[in-house]
Amino acid sequence: GQQVMQIPQYQHVQEGEDFTTYCNSSTTLSNIQWYKQRPGGHPVFLIQLVKSGEVKKQKRLTFQFGEAKKNSSLHITATQTTDVGTYFCAGPGNQFYFGTGTSLTVIP
Amino acid sequence: KAGVTQTPRYLIKTRGQQVTLSCSPISGHRSVSWYQQTPGQGLQFLFEYFSETQRNKGNFPGRFSGRQFSNSRSEMNVSTLELGDSALYLCASRNSNSPLHFGNGTRLTVT
Secondary structure (H helix, E strand, C coil): CCCEEEECCEEEEECCCCEEEEEEECCCCCCEEEEEECCCCCCEEEEEECCCCCEEEECCEEEEECCCCCEEEEEECCCCHHHCEEEEEEEECCCEEECCCEEEEEEC | CCCCEEECCEEEECCCCCEEEEEECCCCCCEEEEEEEECCCEEEEEEEEECCEEEEECCCCCCEEEEECCCCCEEEEECCCCHHHCEEEEEEEECCCCCCEECCCEEEEEC
16 A cells, blocks of 8 residues: 655754655655644644645745655754654545654754 | 634543544534554554545554544544553544644543
């Protein structure tokens, strides 16, 4: 069946450092979505990418969809303590296939 | 618009009991899906309902079941609870092309 993997599983960074999480799907995706879950919270939708090679920015966050539409990345520039949480990618299919998530810790 | 509402927020049950969780979707959303979240397994898809019909089902035993009512509210039931069922159960609603909108979840502890 379809699988979506994310690396790394955990990432600790000093505040101000950059952070990147990578998402890889076993199949081609029609689109990919990213969600953020704060500690103790629930996943919240961040963005959707649809086109091959698409790049979208939200302030310090840059999202990229691969040319083959099988991988994606989220890059955060100059992390802040408010960026703490787990970032999930999700690809639609018969269901939404969520990646394993990357838990980001930002050390002040 | 009110968000997705899940009740109760917390539950403590003992092994062998059964439990029913409730989810009220965002008004106008007809799709409701359920996920189990545990520290080691991430977000695992349980099932999705659309217009009172189960549209998809994840790889969970038959002890996990659900239903959706005509007003799109959904319930999930877990029978014969096991210790491993302890988890955060998340409900999400959406329209056909919209992203998932999650509720705050129900934290189930099985002792």
